[in-house]
Amino acid sequence: MRHFYSCVFMLLFCSLNALAQLKVAPIFANNMVLQQKEENYIWGEAKAKESITLSTSWLEEEIKVKADKNGRWKVAFSVPQADLKSHTITIKGKETITLQNVLFGEVWLCSGQSNMQMSLGGNYNQPIKGGNEAIANSTNKYIRHCTIKREKSTVEQSNCKAKWEESNPNTSPNFTAAGYFFAQQMYQTLGVPIGLVNATWGGTRIEAWMDKEILSTQYPSVELPETEAKDLSHNTPTILYNTMIHPIVGLKIKGVLWYQGESNIKLNPIEYYDIFPSMITRWRELWQQGDFPFYYVQIASFNYPKELPAYLIRDAQLQTLKKVENVGMATITDVGEKWNIHPMYKKEVGERLAYLALNKTYGFHNIQCTGPIYKSYEVVDNKIVIEFDNVPRGLTSFGVPIQEMYIAGQDSVFVPAQTRFTRNRQLEVFHKDIKKPLAVRYCWNNAFVGNLFCIGGIPASPFRTDNWKENNKKNETPQK
Incomplete structure (x- = not known):
């Protein structure tokens, strides 16, 4: 009887192995962009121990590997400088797969929640400013967009569903709007193909994009899922990392564009000061590409309920600049909308992310990429004098009085301030009535329209000079 079951097992194993077909991970597909001037990887599945041969239209020699005992294979190959030509990749085993219309260029992962997900075509009753014009003018075979299908799982997945597309009026309405405007500016300046990988899902906390190992070891208070994914919200910790990030770890990228934070306001915003830098560091560890650029957007103004301190998330994002190497923050204090959590001004978002990349990653140092960042203050007579970083040519409000600047005296009550x-x-x-000022705050509330800029037109980040307790109603910043 034991011999009988052994034979049945072997027959079943051999049958399943015989059915195994050559597959390439879905992130590698027609129309994709490969990161130029780097060693790239491609991987997939085949029969156990099957010989795999990779050939390309640009490499003279073939590359041969064998699938492991589980049928998994991975190939490393070099990608030269972008040449604006269409290339092919052929993978041969028992079957043959050919990837066509492949470009070399700059590959950026776009991730986060709804403001990065928001498409160029807009949301229902929520437009993108200039979106229709951008769609009409979007034909550009050198801008490519890959959509990672939104799925959830409580365990790490090997594959995701992905689709690469060329930019044109039929495809671009579904592209990430912020990412598209980033790519448009990058292509205009660099003249090389730009590939965007869009892994986003609206209404998600940062913990959903982090893996089980880091959450269980560093953040034990975070409740990890124990039930099946179909019964869980997409906002559950680890559930999107498992399906939308883990399957593409190892894809050669230039860097990450991140827009998220709104969903952490109602949880524990104080924890964001620590968990956001940790997520950046962890993604870099997993990718094993060193400290790749990580550029993110400071969340926009919105009329959140008074008990939800959005200004703490913005401050946590600001402080991350001091905690993590090779990061940058796009400030958008001037383009939020009080009654719309999805501001229409995604062109400004995308272009400011591009300015960060062009300056900090590609060496265009005369492009101003960061707005004024509070550095220090000094009380001089009846004034507080503020000093900023990132203002090589000074400050401006473009000819109008500065808004959202508040000053407090000995009574700790903030009132609108004058500036010079x-x-x-x-x-x-x-302020004419405050003889002994103690503190200044700028845009330190939930909803505002800031208008303090560097000469390059990048807005200042919200800041405060004090460290007074936030639950003291006496020293709250007035909310308009």
Whole structure:
């Protein structure tokens, strides 16, 4: 009887192995962009121990590997400088797969929640400013977009569903709007193909994009899922990392564009000061590409309920600049919408992310990429003098009084302040009735329209000079 079951097992195993077909991971497909001037990887599945041969239209020699005992295979190959030509990749085993219309260029992963997910065609009753014009002018075979299908799982998946497309008026309405405007500016400046990988899902907390190992070891208070994914919200910790990030770890990328934070406001915003830098570091560890560029968007103004301190998430994002190497933050204090959590001004978002990449990653140092960042203050007579970083040519409000600047005196009550620019690239803040000022705050509330900029037109981040307790109603910043 034991011999009988052994024979049945062997027959079943051999049958399943015989059915195994050559497959390539779905992230590698027609129309894709490969990261130029780097060693890239491609992987997939085949029969156990099957010999796999990779050949390309640009490499003279074939590359041969064998699938492991589980049928998994992976090939490393070099990609030269972008040449604006269409290339092919052929993978041969028992079957043959050919990837066509492949370009070399710059590959950026776009991830986060709804403001990165928001498409160029807009949401229902929520437009993209200039979106229709952008769609009409979007024909460009050198801008490519890959959509990772939104799925969830409580365990790490080997594959995801992905689709690469060329940019044109039929495809671009479904592209990430912020990502598209980023790619448009990047292509215009660099003149090489730009590939966007869109792994986004609206309404998601940062923990959904993190793996089980880091959450269980560093954040034990985070409840990890124990039931099947179909019974869980897409906002559940690990559930999107498993399906939308883990399957593409190893894809050679230039860097990450991230827009997220809104869904962490109602949880524990204080924890965001630590967990956001940890997520960046962890993704870099998993990718094993060193400290690749990670550029993110500071969340926009919105009229959140008073008990939800969105300004703490913005401050956590600001402080991340000091905690993690090779990061940058796009500020958008000027383009939020008080009654719309999905601001229409995604062109400004995408272009400011592009300015960060062009300056910090590609060496175009005369492109200003960061707005004024609060550095220090000094009380001089009845004024507070603010000093900023990132203002090589000074400050401006483009000819109108600065809004959302508040000052407090001995009574710790904040009132609207007057301001004056100095010749030393500083800002004087004062109020005629406050003789001994103690603190200044700028855009330190949920909803606002900021108008303090560097000369390059990049807005200042919200800031405060004090560290007073947030639950003290006496020193709250007025909310308009």
